[in-house]
Amino acid sequence: MKVAPYHSIDPTDPDVYHDHDNCPSGQQIPARNKRSGTNDYRRCQHCVQMG
Ligand SMILES: [Zn+2]
Known part of the structure; x- marks a missing residue:
């Protein structure tokens, strides 16, 4: 499901x-x-495809 934005610091x-x-x-x-x-950052392509 959709959640608040998150990212990796790696x-x-x-x-x-x-x-x-x-x-x-x-x-x-x-x-x-x-x-x-x-x-x-820009949005992850997987997340874009999931809407
Ligand atoms: Zn993603």
Whole structure:
């Protein structure tokens, strides 16, 4: 489902933010690297496709 924007602080991850908790890419972010907000990144393509 749709959630507040979040992103990864891991520099090896793509510079995107997610806004679905079931995004396959967003789900790979470990809790320690997960932060709320967009960080001025563009939106993840998976999340775009989910609406
Ligand atoms: Zn995503």
